[in-house]
Amino acid sequence: MTDNASLVARDLAALWHPCTQMKDHEWLPLVPVKRGKGVWLEDFDGNRYIDAISSWWVNLFGHANPRINAALRDQMESLEHVILAGFSHEPAVELAEKLVEVTPAGLSRCFYADNGSAAVEVAVKMSYHYWRNLRRPEKKRFITLANSYHGETLGALAVGNVALYKETYGPLLMETLAAPTPDCFEREEGESWEAYSRRQFEPMRKLIARHHQEVSAVILEPLVQCAGGMRMYHPVYLELLREACDEYDIHLIADEIAVGFGRTGTLFACEQANITPDFMCLSKGLTAGYLPLSAVMTTEKIYQAFYDEYDNLTAFLHSHSYTGNPLACRVALETLKIFEDDQIIVRNRELAEHAARAFAPLADHPHVREVRQHGMILAAEMMKDPKRREPFPWHERRGLKVYQHGLANEVLMRPLGHVFYFMPPYVITESQIDHVAKMALEGIDLATRD
Numbered sequence: 001m002t003d004n005a006s007l008v009a010r011d012l013a014a015l016w017h018p019c020t021q022m023k024d025h026e027w028l029p030l031v032p033v034k035r036g037k038g039v040w041l042e043d044f045d046g047n048r049y050i051d052a053i054s055s056w057w058v059n060l061f062g063h064a065n066p067r068i069n070a071a072l073r074d075q076m077e078s079l080e081h082v083i084l085a086g087f088s089h090e091p092a093v094e095l096a097e098k099l100v101e102v103t104p105a106g107l108s109r110c111f112y113a114d115n116g117s118a119a120v121e122v123a124v125k126m127s128y129h130y131w132r133n134l135r136r137p138e139k140k141r142f143i144t145l146a147n148s149y150h151g152e153t154l155g156a157l158a159v160g161n162v163a164l165y166k167e168t169y170g171p172l173l174m175e176t177l178a179a180p181t182p183d184c185f186e187r188e189e190g191e192s193w194e195a196y197s198r199r200q201f202e203p204m205r206k207l208i209a210r211h212h213q214e215v216s217a218v219i220l221e222p223l224v225q226c227a228g229g230m231r232m233y234h235p236v237y238l239e240l241l242r243e244a245c246d247e248y249d250i251h252l253i254a255d256e257i258a259v260g261f262g263r264t265g266t267l268f269a270c271e272q273a274n275i276t277p278d279f280m281c282l283s284k285g286l287t288a289g290y291l292p293l294s295a296v297m298t299t300e301k302i303y304q305a306f307y308d309e310y311d312n313l314t315a316f317l318h319s320h321s322y323t324g325n326p327l328a329c330r331v332a333l334e335t336l337k338i339f340e341d342d343q344i345i346v347r348n349r350e351l352a353e354h355a356a357r358a359f360a361p362l363a364d365h366p367h368v369r370e371v372r373q374h375g376m377i378l379a380a381e382m383m384k385d386p387k388r389r390e391p392f393p394w395h396e397r398r399g400l401k402v403y404q405h406g407l408a409n410e411v412l413m414r415p416l417g418h419v420f421y422f423m424p425p426y427v428i429t430e431s432q433i434d435h436v437a438k439m440a441l442e443g444i445d446l447a448t449r450d
C-alpha cells in the first residue's frame, strides 16, 4: 500500500523538484498529496491541509471543483487538442471573445501561450517587433522595477529583478533599465501609500524621459510584487506610468499573471487605476489552477502593425505546441462563468474584510512590522527589529518554521523568505480563515523566538 514514506522514497530517487535545494529533503519531509477537495489537500497518511497559498497562486475555486471537472470531461469527449495555426476551435474563440469582454477597454486581441513565463516572452517580443515593424528598431530596451518578478525563462528572467536570480543567471540575460520600486513597505513613518507611490514615480519618470528613444516598453506587476515578497503599492503609480508611457511613446506591459482574476479585489488590478495597458499577460488563475495556459491581451493598434502582405515579413514569430489547448481554454471559460454566476468579486470583498480582521493581531507581534493587504492577498513580514526595519539574516530561514508549524496543524502556508502571506482559493470559509490566522500567529511566534 502507498503511504507517505514509500511515495517519498520513490520520489527522491527519480524526481528533481522546482526551485528546491534537494538536500533539504534529507530532513524536511516532502508532502505527497493523494487528493484535493475544495480548500483541502490530503496526503497518503490521511493528514489534511488547508491550501492557504492556492498551490502557488493558481487555484481559485478549490481542488476537484465539480463545475470545472464537468466542463473538462465534456471537452475531452469532443476535442483534446488541435494545431492552432491554420486551424481553430470553439473554446479558443469563445475564450478570446470573453477575455476581450472582461479585460480593460481597448484590449481587443488575444494571443495564447502555455505558461506565465511564455506570456511575458510573447509580450516582450511583440513590443520590440512592433517598433521594428514601424522602422524604429532602436527601441529595444526594457524598463523594469526593482524587486520585480516575471518568470524564469531567460527573457522573462531578464526583465525581472529578483536579486538571487539576477546574480545567478546574470551572464545569460539581456540588460534592462531598472527603476526603484513604488513598494510602500519603504515609506516614511506617517506617509500615506499614495504619497509614497507618487514620490517613487519621479525616478521612473526621469528614466523614461532620458531613455525613451531606445525603450520599447515598461513592464511591471500591477499593485503587488508577489514573488518579490508580496510588496504592495498604490494604484496612482499605474496612472502616472500610463500617462508617461503615452507622452513618450513607449508600451506598458502589465503582468497580471499573479494579480489577475480577482486577487487584488477587482477582476484585474489595472481596473483600480482605470488604465488600459498595451499588453496584459494572464496565466495562473486563468484556468483556476487546472491546466497550464496563458494569454497576452493587446490592442488593435499593435495588431495592425503586424498585419500586412506576407512578403513584407512583418508577421509575429512565436508558437508553442500546445498554444490555445482546447481543454485548457474550456476550463478557463468555465472559470470566467463561475466569476459571473457566483458573484465572486462581491463575495471576495467580504472574505477580504474578514481576513483583515482575522490577521490584524499579527501587526501587534513584536517581530512583525505591519500587515499589508490588497484584496485577497495579505502579507506580514517577520523582522528582527521592525521599528528599525532590521531584517532577520536570510540564512536563518525562519519562514520554514512557520511552514512546519502549519503542516503540523492542517495548514499549507509557505512564507517567501521571512514574509508570511495568505492567498487562498476563493471557496475558503470564514472559520477556515480564522484557523489559518491562528496558526500564522502561532507559527510566527515560534519562528521568531531567540
Ligand SMILES: *Cc1c(COP(=O)(O)O)cnc(C)c1O
Binding pocket: 115, 116, 117, 118, 120, 149, 150, 151, 152, 221, 226, 227, 255, 256, 257, 258, 259, 283, 284
Ligand atoms: C508566476 C509568475 C510568472 C511566471 O509564470 P509561470 O507560469 O510560472 O511561468 C510571471 N509573472 C508573475 C507576476 C508571476 O507571478
